[in-house]
Amino acid sequence: MxxxxxxxxxxxxxxxxxxxxxxxxxxxxxxxxxxxxxxxxxxxxxxxxxxxxxxxxxxxxxxxxxxxxxxxxxxxxxxxxxxxxxxxxxxxxxxxxxxxxxxxxxxxxxxxxxxxxSPDDWMRTAKELAKKEADEGSSESMYLMYELSGEKFWLEKSATNGFALAQFLLATKYLEGEGLFLSSSSRTEKAEHWMRASAQGGYPRGMMGLAAILIEKKDLEGFRLWNEKAANSGYVEGVFGYASYLAGEPSNYGYSLDFVKSYALLSLLLELDGGGGARRDVEDILPNVVEKITPEQIQTAEKLAHEWKATHPPLSFFPFKLSR
Known part of the structure; x- marks a missing residue:
């Protein structure tokens, strides 16, 4: 037994x-x-x-x-x-x-x-469930109600309730001219408010969007801060920009030159051979960086690239989940 x-x-x-x-x-x-x-x-x-x-x-x-x-x-x-x-x-x-x-x-x-x-049946089911979850307080479902209905009300409600993607989209719409504002400065202020909320909510596209707003305001320190945060998140645009600036391309953003780190980050982007254009962009500037460092420094950069990959999130274009 x-x-x-x-x-x-x-x-x-x-x-x-x-x-x-x-x-x-x-x-x-x-x-x-x-x-x-x-x-x-x-x-x-x-x-x-x-x-x-x-x-x-x-x-x-x-x-x-x-x-x-x-x-x-x-x-x-x-x-x-x-x-x-x-x-x-x-x-x-x-x-x-x-x-x-x-x-x-x-x-x-x-x-x-x-x-x-049928597609119509699925549409009804999606709207019913998204509305139910939105009414229960889900900010993501509020955003999905916007996708399902096209009503800006839902996008604004989702952003107000803290969904970082909705905040980014709302800020982008304002920057592109949507919405009524008394002045261009009030439009910019509102766009920055929502882009900052998105960035602080951890959304990499929001981080780069905020960096772009800050460079327009000549806030170089803020620009560098959010560009580096985007790079640390694995966002391809942030990594490429950060690596380029470290190589002095362009040289007017206040970065100290660091060709070894620039090479390390650019070399990581070479694995992106599925589309998006990042690999092509890297191949345009990487030879210029190689000219400025020694073979020993390249070995150091390769080690740094390995360490970066092991300690940071995977590289990502962060495409929208409902992208076509």
């Missing part, structure tokens, strides 16, 4: 260990898949996201749908299945993709797969 009990306990412990290992592996796969998506490497993301999606994680299923859609340039049957699996678990982003399937390229080339619900 004791032997049987002991064997049962050992089996349970072993099963728990195997489950924990599988769960950890699937979680790691999801993170790697999303990293590739954010680096515009959709094809590379697919095998990782498939592994994570098998565990039933709705976010992994959504991103699998995204990777498949972007790799094929339309919603394939496999992508549709991934979106639906996610949407059936309440993922509003997936519902929105399914709701707009009629406008996808598949409609033009007559390759649309038939789902369990």
């Amino acid at each position: 004791k032997t049987r009990l002991l064997l049962t306990l050992l089996l349970l412990l072993f099963s728990s260990y195997i489950f924990a290992q599988a769960t950890f592996g699937q979680l790691t796969a999801k993170e790697q898949g999303i990293t590739f998506i954010n680096q515009y490497k959709s094809s590379s993301a697919i095998p990782f996201l498939k592994l994570a999606a098998e565990a039933g994680a709705p976010e992994a299923q959504y991103y699998l749908g995204e990777a498949l859609r972007k790799s094929n340039r339309y919603i394939t049957a496999e992508a549709l299945h991934a979106y639906e699996a996610s949407a059936l678990q309440g993922d509003i982003y997936s519902m929105i993709r399914l709701a707009t399937a009629d406008s996808d390229l598949c409609a033009a080339i007559k390759k649309c797969s038939k789902g369990s619900k």
